[in-house]
Amino acid sequence: MVDFTQGVINNLDFGVSVPVIFKSGRDSSDGIGDIRIKSKLRFLKGREANPLSLSSQLFIKFPSCDRSKNLSPECTGEPDVGLIGIASKEFFPILVHLNLGYVLTGNPNNQSFRDVFQYSLAFDILTVIDPLHVIAELAGETQRNPSQPTDSVAVQFGALYQLISALSIDGSFGFGLTDASPDVFVNTGVTYRF
Secondary structure, three states: OEEEEEEEEOOEEEEEEEOEEEEOOOOOEEEEOOEEEEEEEEEEOOOOOOOEEEEEEEEEEEOOOOHHHOOOOOOOOOOEEEEEEEEEEEEOOEEEEEEEEEEEOOOOOOOOOOOEEEEEEEEEEEOOOOOEEEEEEEEEEOOOOOOOOOOEEEEEEEEEEEEEOOEEEEEEEEEEOOOOOOOEEEEEEEEEOO
16 A cells, blocks of 8 residues: 655645555456545544544545456445544553444446445554554454455554654554455555655
């Protein structure tokens, strides 16, 4: 995933996400997934007396992926619109994030997809090595395709290392808990703040 985010004012930012997908197994393929334009608004910023942050994110998914490659269940050939509520609270040395979202799914010709409910619970744990964080997440979403019997649920574990104040690297691995989830997946990332 390639993410670009720019703050507009203090509590509002806009961004673009471009998923780059490498799929192996019986149907090996790779390519660009559906591009998302997103906007995040922070309502409440955590402070020492009340370490709770609340925000929401609105996104529009544009049908930019090649449906013939079957890269992702999200690759429907139609736009989607989603709204995600985000809550974060610090319990030093742990920062807990809860995301709940609802996606209005576009329906291609001759198909009827269901809207999707998304959720994730993540833990960001500070370690004794100051710039190193350990991360764990449980995430899932309801199935958009009515012919699929199970929802997607997965767990992942990883680490983030802050090289300098503006630059960090991260990596994680995970596995699916249901038949509709990927068996195993790996994520890596580099974040530069300017």
